[in-house]
Amino acid sequence: MDPQIIIARRVAKELKSGNLVNLGIGIPTLVANYVPPDLKVFFQSENGLIGTGPIPEQGLAHPTLTDAGGRPISALPGASTFDSAMSFGLIRGGHVDVTVLGGLQVDAQGHLANWMIPGKMVPGMGGAMDLVSGARRVIVAMQHAAKGKSKIVAKCTLPLTSARPVHLVVTDMAVIAFPDGRATLLETAPGISVGEVMAVTDAELVVPDNVPEMNI
Numbered sequence: 001m002d003p004q005i006i007i008a009r010r011v012a013k014e015l016k017s018g019n020l021v022n023l024g025i026g027i028p029t030l031v032a033n034y035v036p037p038d039l040k041v042f043f044q045s046e047n048g049l050i051g052t053g054p055i056p057e058q059g060l061a062h063p064t065l066t067d068a069g070g071r072p073i074s075a076l077p078g079a080s081t082f083d084s085a086m087s088f089g090l091i092r093g094g095h096v097d098v099t100v101l102g103g104l105q106v107d108a109q110g111h112l113a114n115w116m117i118p119g120k121m122v123p124g125m126g127g128a129m130d131l132v133s134g135a136r137r138v139i140v141a142m143q144h145a146a147k148g149k150s151k152i153v154a155k156c157t158l159p160l161t162s163a164r165p166v167h168l169v170v171t172d173m174a175v176i177a178f179p180d181g182r183a184t185l186l187e188t189a190p191g192i193s194v195g196e197v198m199a200v201t202d203a204e205l206v207v208p209d210n211v212p213e214m215n216i
Helices: 003-012 027-034 084-092 128-134 194-199
Strands: 020-023 042-045 049-053 074-081 098-101 105-107 137-141 168-170 174-177 184-188
Touching: 003 027, 003 137, 003 168, 020 027, 027 098, 027 137, 042 084, 084 128, 098 128, 184 194
Parallel strands: 020 042, 020 098, 098 137, 137 168
Antiparallel strands: 042 049, 049 074, 168 174, 174 184
């Protein structure tokens, strides 16, 4: 199974009916594809839309309906549009139940760095700072390693997105949480052993006696 699909399918299992959910760009956008039809989840786009639908078919995109990254989206029946002030009021006011964001690094205490690499041109951090600080639950969806380097690190070397730790990290190899500020291995991906996860993780992991395989 494609690593990104493993991540998206596992993250989708964290969502509950009635949740207001914000999906970041990249892997997080795939999560919507794996939400069961009977699960009523409301997706929010931080540029001012609740009730985002699937990517429209070619030729059916509307120029004023885009996600926060500028990609075409659709609006479901009953969708609501509003300005950015209202959108960020929802985020900063703690009304977003779950946000799913990509990541460059997550450290052993759950701190996320995902908005810039020093020396490289970036448009800005967007809403990531607000989402990590304001959403009730923060899930990071990212690959476990990039270019041979672990993205689960002892301490972030890139600028932090927020001082607030995230709640859960889902990678193509593992599910990691941070109870008491310690990175704890909860699950491994199908066909991946605990030893394989440990071998490509820079951060020290707490490993319970029983680590089940992801149910995806």
